[in-house]
Amino acid sequence: MVLTTQKGPRAIALNGDEAVALAAKQCDVDVVAAYPITPQTIIVERFSEYVHDGEVDTEFICTESEHSALTCCLAAAAVGARTFTATASAGLALMHEILYVTSGCRAPVVMAVANRALSAPINIHCDHSDSMVERDSGWIQIYSENSQEAYDSIIQAFRIAEHQELSLPTMVGLDGFFLSHTLENVSVLPDETVRKFVGQRQIPLVKNHEGKFVPYKLDPENPITIGPLDLHDYYFEHKRQQEEAMRKALGIIRKVHDEYAEVSGRRYGNGLVDSYRLEDAELVTICLGSTAGTVKTVVDQLRAKGVKAGLLRIRTFRPLPVQEIIKALQHVKAIAVMDRSCSFGGSGGPVFHEIRHVLYDSNIHPHVVNYIYGLGGRDMSQLLVQKIYRDLARILETGKIDKSIKFIGLRE
Amino acid sequence: MRGKHPLSVTIIDLEKNKVKKLKEIRWHGRGGQGAWTASEILAKAAILEGKYIQSFPEFGPERMGAPVNSYTRISEEPINLHCSVYNPDIVVVLDPTLLKTVPVTKGLKENGALIVNTKVSPAEIRKKLDLKTGKVWTVPATEIAIRILGRPITNTAMIGAVARATHIVSLESIEKATNKRFPPNLAEKNIPIIKEAYKEARTG
Numbered sequence: 001m002v003l004t005t006q007k008g009p010r011a012i013a014l015n016g017d018e019a020v021a022l023a024a025k026q027c028d029v030d031v032v033a034a035y036p037i038t039p040q041t042i043i044v045e046r047f048s049e050y051v052h053d054g055e056v057d058t059e060f061i062c063t064e065s066e067h068s069a070l071t072c073c074l075a076a077a078a079v080g081a082r083t084f085t086a087t088a089s090a091g092l093a094l095m096h097e098i099l100y101v102t103s104g105c106r107a108p109v110v111m112a113v114a115n116r117a118l119s120a121p122i123n124i125h126c127d128h129s130d131s132m133v134e135r136d137s138g139w140i141q142i143y144s145e146n147s148q149e150a151y152d153s154i155i156q157a158f159r160i161a162e163h164q165e166l167s168l169p170t171m172v173g174l175d176g177f178f179l180s181h182t183l184e185n186v187s188v189l190p191d192e193t194v195r196k197f198v199g200q201r202q203i204p205l206v207k208n209h210e211g212k213f214v215p216y217k218l219d220p221e222n223p224i225t226i227g228p229l230d231l232h233d234y235y236f237e238h239k240r241q242q243e244e245a246m247r248k249a250l251g252i253i254r255k256v257h258d259e260y261a262e263v264s265g266r267r268y269g270n271g272l273v274d275s276y277r278l279e280d281a282e283l284v285t286i287c288l289g290s291t292a293g294t295v296k297t298v299v300d301q302l303r304a305k306g307v308k309a310g311l312l313r314i315r316t317f318r319p320l321p322v323q324e325i326i327k328a329l330q331h332v333k334a335i336a337v338m339d340r341s342c343s344f345g346g347s348g349g350p351v352f353h354e355i356r357h358v359l360y361d362s363n364i365h366p367h368v369v370n371y372i373y374g375l376g377g378r379d380m381s382q383l384l385v386q387k388i389y390r391d392l393a394r395i396l397e398t399g400k401i402d403k404s405i406k407f408i409g410l411r412e
Numbered sequence: 413m414r415g416k417h418p419l420s421v422t423i424i425d426l427e428k429n430k431v432k433k434l435k436e437i438r439w440h441g442r443g444g445q446g447a448w449t450a451s452e453i454l455a456k457a458a459i460l461e462g463k464y465i466q467s468f469p470e471f472g473p474e475r476m477g478a479p480v481n482s483y484t485r486i487s488e489e490p491i492n493l494h495c496s497v498y499n500p501d502i503v504v505v506l507d508p509t510l511l512k513t514v515p516v517t518k519g520l521k522e523n524g525a526l527i528v529n530t531k532v533s534p535a536e537i538r539k540k541l542d543l544k545t546g547k548v549w550t551v552p553a554t555e556i557a558i559r560i561l562g563r564p565i566t567n568t569a570m571i572g573a574v575a576r577a578t579h580i581v582s583l584e585s586i587e588k589a590t591n592k593r594f595p596p597n598l599a600e601k602n603i604p605i606i607k608e609a610y611k612e613a614r615t616g
Contacts, residue, residue: 145494182468
């Protein structure tokens with residue numbers, strides 16, 4: 001329960017971590033379980049201060065590992081609690097096993113991931129390697145462009161995860177350091193507005209062993225089993241149901257995003273993809289996260305020169321909004337897909353795989369190239385983004401692609 | 413589809429297309445001197461004036477005494493950029509010993525401002541760094557801090573000098589942001605430091 005109140009929407013200076021912690025506080029979370037030290041971020045530190053200062057009525061569990069943290073969240077969610085946790089990098093990797101258990105149990109845990117590199121060599125900086133590893137884990141994945149969006153997305157995430165038709169765990173990514181440690185303007189909603197928007201946690205009804213409909217939670221009054229042995233007789237059907245729920249999530253993410261826009265006045269495209277100057281664009285970059293902001297700035301510079309440049313930011317990466325991607329790219333002639341992670345030995349980065357695959361069956365066949373960038377926090381400057389657009393222009397001019405997968409912004 | 417694309421013949425001029433009214437500030441200090449805190453207070457002062465801000469550290473390993481950078485962006489319009497600062501409008505040097513070891517003027521815009529904590533004159537700094545363009549301001553921040561605070565902590569003094577040299581934010585807003593950032597006993601010592609540095613900063 002949130003015990004403090006703030007008056008009116010206003011812009012304050014918050015870093016991404018603080019913005020996420022504040023959003024979780026306003027969402028009236030029952031249980032937060034987290035591992036408190038490296039690679040943990042300020043998110044949990046700030047939330048523990050709320051607990052200490054009596055600003056929230058949340059059960060805060062300091063665990064001995066991220067594996068245990070997510071296990072606690074899963075268990076708390078299974079008894080009907082609203083749960084939240086945060087992690088990054090190796091912490092998310094250590095959760096790997098339980099990520100699947102959480103989504104398989106349909107436990108609507110919300111988690112913030114400050115996207116950071118995986119070791120070795122040891123590195124604490126931004127890239128998307130940590131969450132890309134988990135793209136198949138059955139979690140909804142939303143990537144934020146700035147701290148404002150990280151705040152807004154956490155609030156939306158509770159409504160999405162806990163939606164009766166979904167009950168799917170949801171991950172909100174914010175780029176490590178570029179967002180997590182950067183102070184920005186964040187417009188904050190009043191506690192009451194957020195509380196009203198997220199409401200009480202909704203629990204779907206399921207048929208129990210007697211054929212009676214009971215709430216899907218562990219409750220001695222209405223006993224059910226969650227996550228039991230499920231071999232070749234039904235496991236496959238349950239996995240198919242998860243996939244169905246993911247497909248259904250596309251519409252619900254949009255709907256929640258629309259409702260939130262009415263409350264906050266803020267939109268991120270349609271909640272699934274966010275287009276920038278794409279209407280008549282010929283040369284387009286596709287990326288996730290904070291880099292999109294830098295690309296927007298370059299797109300503006302290029303447009304001022306008469307270049308038909310545009311950007312498509314994938315906000316919801318899981319489930320992948322296939323139709324929205326195809327629709328957004330109808331007039332595009334050359335595409336650069338930017339990946340802040342590397343699928344070693346694969347054919348390009350994970351975002352590239354998706355985009356080129358999606359286009360294969362579509363009615364459009366633009367040139368598509370891949371740029372692996374920014375691993376371990378390497379900066380993606382305006383000059384590098386300009387270089388990408390210049391490469392695209394050359395591809396369009398000559399009709400030739402010299403190399404479809406390139407690394408950019410590194411010594412070679 | 414064929415034919416020359418505008419980009420193939422044009423080299424983009426970053427300067428001309430720069431985000432309107434965006435000012436980028438690079439702070440040079442040593443680990444423990446509070447360069448990030450300075451960047452944060454300036455940003456928070458600007459947000460009080462309804463401006464858009466960013467404040468971030470270099471994101472390197474922070475070691476006491478080692479050269480560190482931090483950055484502030486201030487704009488009248490929303491800031492989309494999420495990359496490092498390469499061509500600052502303003503460079504602030506918290507520790508004069510850095511002038512020997514760190515290329516503090518690197519990337520500084522031609523019409524930019526260099527603001528240094530030092531007892532020597534702006535003309536001498538200009539000569540020492542072989543700097544022919546822009547503005548140079550100096551302020552004896554270490555002396556001011558020792559006089560008022562009793563310790564050589566120069567970050568707040570340098571915020572005062574930045575306000576004087578650039579008028580990027582008002583002294584009043586800095587005062588408000590400082591009061592919010594520090595506990596009362598520290599704020600009441602730092603505000604006179606800021607005002608004194610504002611007064612003593614000089615250019616030439």
